[in-house]
Structure formats: structure tokens, C-alpha cells
Amino acid sequence: MLAVFSDSVAHGPEALASPGPKRCSSSELASIYRENHKDVMYLNLEENSFMAYTHHRQPLLTPRSFAALDDIFCMFEGTLENLAALRQQYGLSKSVNESLLVIEAYKALRDRAPYPPHQVVGDLSGRFAFVLFDNHSKKIFVGKDMAGKVPLFWGTTSDGLVAFSDDESLLRRTCGNGTSAFPQGCYFSSDDGLRSYEHPLQEVTAVPQIDSQGQTYGATFKVDFQRTLSRERSGRMSSWGVA
Template sequence: MLGVFSGSIVSPPDELVAAGSRTPSPKITATALVNRFLQTHSSAVSMQIGDDAQLAYTHQNESVIQPRSFAVKDDIFCLFEGALDNLGSLKQQYGLAKSANEVVLMIEAYKALRDRAPYPPNHVVGHLEGNFAFIVYDKSTSTLFVATDQQAKVPLYWGITADGWVAFADDADLLKGACGKSLASFPQGCFFSTAFGELRSYENPKSKVTAVPATEEEIWGAKFMVEGSAVLAATK
């Protein structure tokens, strides 16, 4: 799955901007990145959302137990990859039909977060049990909400394209070819919300998430970690 967002929606992470400046490498624009994704996956579906966001996904090579899904409701767009172990109880909590799947649940969970302020986002994501990564984009408020599970069993990466858009994808090689060194694993057990303006840990909401510059030999520009934790908050 792939999501690209302009600077009017999300400011590129300073650490990834710096990484790209330290070790310049070839990059392509956000449009070229989406086109490359579509050319590589003949069955892919893409959605242009206004002038500042685009989503794309494919069922090609997806895991049987961790499928990719897409839904849109009330101008809220969601890409979801993975599966929730407690989907049944969450559907009851949010008053959803038995037929609702993970991506529909995530839209309703986001709506609860948006409309029931002050509703802590770490509670929303912290209640999800299973393996997952998701991208939620609310067109009505130009809000982006992204998260991964506590063990990063579903990989997610983010980077900066040549024209300064922020890209999220489950394919590291795809972003490596588009973002150069301005690339990192999205940290496990964390969420990013433009409504709150920063990357946060939902496992340890009081701990700050910081980035450590990577060595030039690594494909990553930086590794994000939760302060006070001995474990890097990034996939290996």
C-alpha cells in the first residue's frame, strides 16, 4: 500500500530531511512514485484525493492472514493491512455490524477520536490487538493519522520524495528508489497524527520519540526510538 501527502497536509520529518541532505541520493517526485507503483502492480487501484493526497494499493502478493483493504466513508479514506485479534469486541464497542471488517472499524475509531475530544489517540490505537499498519486521511479536515502494531509485524516505511511530499508504504524498496536516504522504518507501537503534530508512542505516551542518524552504509536515513526504551522503535 502507498500514501503520498503534500506539505500542506504534513510537514516532512526534520530528521529525514537532514538525512537526505547529509547523503544525497537519487529521488523522484510523488507523482512519479505513484506511477511506478501502478506500473509495477498491474492490478493496483489508486485514488487522487484533491490536490494534496493520493492513495494506492494492490492485493498482489498480499498475505492471506494479513490482507490489505480500503474503504471510504464521510470523506475519511483508510488503507489497512493486517488483522485484529479483538475485532469482534471492537465492533461491539463501536456499534458496528457483524459484517464490518478492520478497515471499516478503523474509520469509525478515527471518527470517535475526532468527534469526542479530548479522546486520547493512544487509547484508540492501544486497544487494537493484532498485526496491523494503517493510513487514515480525513479530507474534510486535511488530517492524517498513521500507526503500526506494537511489534511492527506489518512493516511500514516513510520517506520524502524529490518534491517534498511525505510518502508511506509497506514496501521499503519502493520508497528507497523514490526517497533516497530520506527514508526510515515507521516506528513500532507508535502513531503519527497531524492533529497532534508529532510522532508519539501509544505504548508509552509520556515518552518522547527521537531519531538517531543512521550510518552511511545503511539504507535508512534515521532510526526512530522511544526514549527510555532499550529497544529501537523500528523494524530491523
């Protein structure tokens, strides 16, 4: 799966930016993805933003799914062990799959905020990664399981858009050496930036990776137990209600 969003939707961490010559534009990245995968579902958004996915070469244990509801779009890879319990928690039918469940959980978070965002993602049990885009508010919500069982990487294109994909080699070729693994046990949103849902009050910081030639090769994102979120930023995490 692949999702690319403009800076009007979200700003990726500075650690993802690579000054090297191997970066492609968002439109070039879209073309390369479609050339290398069969039966691609492609959703063109705006300002060069898009979402794309395919069942081609998907892992048996972590299948991909896509759902759209009320102008919200979600790509999900993996499985939820507690899907039945979550359906009951959110009052949903037995036909609701993982990608649709994430949309419904996000809608509850956005419209009613019964739980803080870190709890919404933390309640998901299993192996998973997801990318959600709310076309109404022009915001994204991205998450990955605590064990990091499903691959998810991110980087920035040459035209400054943040990109997410389960294909590391694709992003390495197109987003350069700034490409990094999306950290396990974390979520990223337009409102909060990158946060740990296991340790929601702590900052998540980037630690540059250096290769044998002394060149920066992406970053590892880690919870910094010495740095606590400011009261303003931690308070914002508790409510995503739409005015």
C-alpha cells in the same frame, strides 16, 4: 500500499529528508507504483497527494483492505485479533472489517473524543499498519502495531511530500536514503506528529543510521525516556474535537 501527502496535510520528521540524487517527485512515485503493481486502486486527492493500494502480491497472513466513509479513507494491512470486541465497543455491526473499524474509531475520536488518540490505537490488538486520510479536515492518522509485524516505511519525495508504503524497496528507490521504518507501537497524525501510544507522555526521537562509508542511511525512531512532552503538547493529544 502507498500514500503520499502534501505539507499542507502533514510534515514528516526532518530525519526522513535525504539530500542525495535518488529522490523522485510524488507524481513519478505514483507512476512507478502503478507500473510495478497490477489492479491498482488509485485515489487522487489534492496538491499531488494520493492513496493507492492493490491486492497484488499481498501476504496471506496480513491482507490489505480499503474503506471509505463520510469522506474519510483508510488503507489497512493485517488483522485485528480483537475485532469482534471492538465492534461491540463502538456499537458496530458484524460486517465491519478492520479498515472500516479504524474509520469509525477515528470518527469517534474526532467528533466526541471519548478516548485519547493513544488509547484508540493502543486498543487495537493484532498485527497491523494503517494509513487514514480525513478529506474534510485534511488530516492524516497513521499507526503500526507494537510488535512491528506488518511492514510500514516512510520517506519524503523530492517535492517535499511525506510518503508511506509497505514496500521498502520502492521508497528506497524513490525517496532516497532518508527512507526509514515507521516505528512500531507508534502513531503519526497531523495534529500530534509522531507519538508512542505505549508511552504517550514521552518524546519519540530520531537516531540516524550510519553505513560503513559513514553515510546516513535513514533513521531509527525511539522513545526517549529522558524527554517528556510539554504540558501544551500532551494536552493537545487528549482532544481532537472539531470546532
